[in-house]
Amino acid sequence: MQGINVTAKVWERLLAVKAGRSCTCCGDWSADERSALALYGPLARRDLGPLSVAQIGQSLDGRIATVTGDARDVSGPDGLAHLHRMRALVDGVVIGVRTALHDTPRLTVRMCDGADPARIVIDPRGRLPNDAPVLQDNGARRIVVQAVGMARPKGVEVIRIDATDGSLPPARIIEALNAAGLRTLMIEGGGITIARFLEAGLLAHLHVAIAPLLIGGGPQGLTLPSPSETLAHAIRPDCCVYSLGSDVVFDCALTARALEARAPVHGAA
Ligand SMILES: NC(=O)c1ccc[n+]([C@@H]2O[C@H](COP(=O)([O-])OP(=O)(O)OC[C@H]3O[C@@H](n4cnc5c(N)ncnc54)[C@H](OP(=O)(O)O)[C@@H]3O)[C@@H](O)[C@H]2O)c1
Structure with a gap:
């Protein structure tokens, strides 16, 4: 297990990498x-193309x-x-509607420097009320991915995707968000939402803290x-394990090799 030290110099470098002004290799x-x-580093880099991770x-x-439910x-x-x-x-943080309704998270950046990401809620049936805290304007983009024609408040973007057997195809969600300019995405929960992206083979990394x-x-x-x-x-997955201090994080790389054994299950589905 490796320790990490996010010094001010490290964090400045990561923000510079995100802005395309630096690399993670030199120094x-x-x-x-x-x-x-x-x-x-992989979350900060923009030269590798679109990337989706979950935590x-x-x-x-x-x-x-x-x-x-605490x-x-x-x-x-x-x-x-x-x-x-x-x-x-990341450019955007994605949550399922159950988390949006239950936890009323703000999804803002408060424990380090950096810009708030776009907030995206997957709400196929339009269950999220328009006055939900996650949709309130704090300067960050707010997006609802839904299958219904429900109107959303001014400033809230809507991505409409047709449901197949009640599910919005995860690949279509990512394609639509990438097309909207959000190339690096973190799926923040809950478990149902992460599982759908994971099973569709769309996550490059899963962080289990x-x-x-x-x-x-x-x-x-x-x-x-x-x-x-x-x-x-x-x-x-190929895992690197880091001690964060109070918690331990498994950074799981979901490579094609790691997912290979799943192929028979996918094929049967
Ligand atoms: N510890 C953590 O890291 C963490 C993080 C976040 C949340 N949580 C906890 O997790 C719990 C909520 O998580 P959860 O797993 O029950 O639910 P969830 O993932 O927050 O939301 C699931 C719902 O989102 C919609 N959804 C997501 N992906 C979809 C897709 N591809 N197609 C169609 N609909 C999709 C569906 O809405 P419909 O139901 O309308 O069909 C689905 O039932 C809460 O207890 C929360 O506190 C923990």
């Missing part, structure tokens, strides 16, 4: 600063909330700082619509 860095650049914060027993905050302080850094480096607490019950992090029936068909 004189300590080992922990280099680890931080390795962890966040989920969970307990040691794989829960993302309690049985009563989800704030499963992650410890360093896990939260990690999430805010990811927000600051684990906080040292046992909740004992409540919603689980990820449940795939088509789970592996045998361990031979499990997804085995």
Whole structure:
């Protein structure tokens, strides 16, 4: 496991990389600063083309909330700082409507320097009320991806995608967001939303941030619509593990090789 040290110099460099003014390879860095650049560099780079990643914060027993729905905050302080850094480096943050309704998250950057990302809610049936906090104007773009013709407040962009069996094809969502100028995306939850992008093979990385607490019950992090029936068909990502301080993050690279074993399940679906 590698430690990370996000010094002011590291963070300035990452923001410069995001702005296309610098690279992550050159410079004189300590080992922990280099680890931080390795962890966040892919999110900051814009020269690699469109990129989608997901992050989920969970307990040691794989829960993302309690049985009563208390989800704030499963992650410890360093896990939260990690999430805010990811927000600051991407163009847009995507959540499912259940998270928007339940957590009323702001999706802003508050624990580090950096611009707020565009906020995107996937709301196929138009369940999100127009006065939801996530749609309020704070200067960042606000987008609803929906299958219905529901009108949204001035300034809120609507991407309309037809549902297939109640689901909006994840690839079409990403294509539409990329076409809207949002090339680097973080799927922030919840588990249902992340699972759909993961199963469609659209995520380059999945960050699983684990906080040292046992909740004992409540919603689980990820449940795939088509789970592996045998361990031979499990997804085995290439993982780098980093100590954030209070929490540990598994940076899982979902390469074609890692997803290869899933092919028979996809083929059957
Ligand atoms: N610990 C963490 O990192 C974290 C982060 C975020 C949220 N959470 C917790 O997660 C829970 C909510 O997560 P969740 O998994 O239940 O729900 P969710 O992922 O927030 O939202 C799922 C809903 O979004 C819509 N949706 C998403 N992708 C879709 C697609 N491709 N096509 C059609 N509809 C799509 C559907 O809406 P319809 O239901 O209208 O069909 C779906 O039921 C809350 O307890 C929240 O606190 C934890």
